[in-house]
Amino acid sequence: xxxxxxxxxxxxxxxxxxxxxxxxxxxxxxxxxxxxxxxxxxxxxxxxxxxxxxxxxxxxxxxxxxxxxxxxxxxxxxxxxxxxxxxxxxxxxxxxxxxxxxxxxxxxxxxxxxxxxxxxxxxxxxxxxxxxxxxxxxxxxxxxxxxxxxxxxxxxxxxxxxxxxxxxxxxxxxxxxxxxxxxxxxxxxxxxxxxxxxxxx
Numbered sequence: 001x002x003x004x005x006x007x008x009x010x011x012x013x014x015x016x017x018x019x020x021x022x023x024x025x026x027x028x029x030x031x032x033x034x035x036x037x038x039x040x041x042x043x044x045x046x047x048x049x050x051x052x053x054x055x056x057x058x059x060x061x062x063x064x065x066x067x068x069x070x071x072x073x074x075x076x077x078x079x080x081x082x083x084x085x086x087x088x089x090x091x092x093x094x095x096x097x098x099x100x101x102x103x104x105x106x107x108x109x110x111x112x113x114x115x116x117x118x119x120x121x122x123x124x125x126x127x128x129x130x131x132x133x134x135x136x137x138x139x140x141x142x143x144x145x146x147x148x149x150x151x152x153x154x155x156x157x158x159x160x161x162x163x164x165x166x167x168x169x170x171x172x173x174x175x176x177x178x179x180x181x182x183x184x185x186x187x188x189x190x191x192x193x194x195x196x197x198x199x200x201x
Contacts, residue, residue: 084163
């Protein structure tokens, strides 16, 4: 991570026993790893080490993303881009595909997933209001914030994969790869990022 982003100070890392509802979270200069979630999902030593490296990398990216603005312009897309950037950069620095089972499931359904994501994006706009309608919350929760409450047959957090696919296209289309990585840490218009990526599902 330091080799990729040498001017970004690495965060403090706190490993805790939490409430069983989060493997990791981050804020300015620090990240928190939920040990009980990682242990439960990765009982082998090899699996745990792989998961821990991925979480360290993913949450470190979030500590660098504190200046992102404009998410409310397209809440579902914006959140997917935030999480997708963290997964994209984590994959670069670890050499491992984040959540390979989810990635395999999603890759076989990419067209269907992108069609549904595009339908859910405008519906998600209402989530920026107080007391958003149920259908708007459902549109976001189909993709995000659904650990242990996924749509039937879906893996958790499929929006991370969609966001990563958009950033993969963005990175591939960019002539300045270092700038593309910087763009993943700070932007203010999710729709512009999507257009510039050229992603079409």
